[in-house]
Amino acid sequence: MSVRVRFQVRLPAGTPPGQVFLTGTPRAWSDDPRGWTFDAGDRLDADFPPGTLASLKVRLLRHDGTVTEEGDPWGGRAPAHKLVIQGDHMQADRTVTLTVAGWQDGRGGAGRPMTAAPPREEWTLAAPWGEQRVRLWWPAGTRATDLPRLLLHDGQNVFDEGPTFAGQSWHAADAAQAAADTGRPCLLVGLSVNEERSRRYLPFAVHLNGHRPGADEYLNWIARTLMPALDRRFGTVGAGRTALAGSSFGGHVTLYGGLRDPGRYGTLGVFSPSLWPADHALPRWVAARADPAARVWLDAGDHEGDTLTDSARSVQDVRQLGEALHGRVREVHFSVGAGHWHDETAWKERFPAFLAWWLGGLPG
Known part of the structure; x- marks a missing residue:
């Protein structure tokens, strides 16, 4: 038995051309997009065993062969998307929307607003x-x-x-x-x-x-x-x-x-x-x-x-x-x-x- 999940991805304006694909713990964070690429409608169907706990990231294979991972709006790393596959009837054929806030671009999160107190x-x-x-x-x-x-x-x-x-x-x-x-x-x-x-x-x-x-x-x-x-x-x-x-x-x-x-x-x-x-x-x-x-x-x-x-x-x-x-x-x-x-x-x-x-x- 497996649970099918339909992923819908929302990309930020200005996303460079290339193949948008999904990676994460179920794929050992592979950079190979084969079988995990979003289609022209920004959709991807994937099957997971019941009981899976998946940390997922969207990545982009550019035309020059380099791979860029999704990031925060300030070009830094972003937290992984988290998915729990319980395997019951309420979980079957579910749809998950993944919103990409930005792409890592070398700024490393510079300018990110501070919400926690810094050291003295x-x-x-x-x-x-x-x-x-x-x-x-x-x-x-x-x-x-x-x-x-x-x-x-x-x-x-x-x-x-x-x-x-x-x-x-x-x-x-x-x-x-x-x-x-x-x-x-x-x-x-x-x-x-x-x-x-x-x-x-x-x-x-x-x-x-x-x-x-x-x-x-x-x-x-x-x-x-x-x-x-x-x-x-x-x-x-x-x-x-x-x-x-x-x-x-x-x-x-x-x-x-x-x-x-x-x-x-x-x-x-x-x-x-x-x-x-x-x-x-x-x-x-x-x-x-x-x-x-x-x-x-x-x-x-x-x-x-x-x-x-x-x-x-x-x-x-x-x-x-x-x-x-x-x-x-x-x-x-x-x-x-x-x-x-x-x-x-x-x-x-x-x-x-x-x-x-x-x-x-x-x-x-």
């Missing part, structure tokens, strides 16, 4: 890999010293949308300002990353990092360079009031870093951790580690796989990881984001609950 201060610190960008925020009207601090991986994605991957961010400063307005201020420290993300965040040798893992180097830099710099600027707050957090590979390195150095971080925020690298090496590594003083936030979305079945299995993997941590850390919080995909939109939605949980559990 930015540093550039020396690091073994060159220079490390550090983005800092603290609440308006609050002394920045002696605040509990949260170190966030993928710092390019946590504040304003300008430097983000696809124009979506965690709106972290907005959520933290709301927490401060209830009497729970904190300092946010975003650590940006570049194309070496897989090397920086994965501690195991895999093809994604060229079998040259750099997570230990990154974590050592946090401990030996970043933390002293923060202490000099904002005062020393101690491990119990210091948290480390990230999503996907950032969740991976958060859990690894916290259990590698027990006693360094009081709280670990592990959002949608990618557990699959190196044949699920992280859960096996975690099984022999403990930090009796640490609190661990674990979560996952229930739409993070290529199918509903895969997603349920991923949620169960994270749940079992939390069960394995019980008794070896001070506290484990586990939650599932209903209808949440593996993206910044989902992490933005779950971040305020994490902040409330973290700040509400601080000593004193």
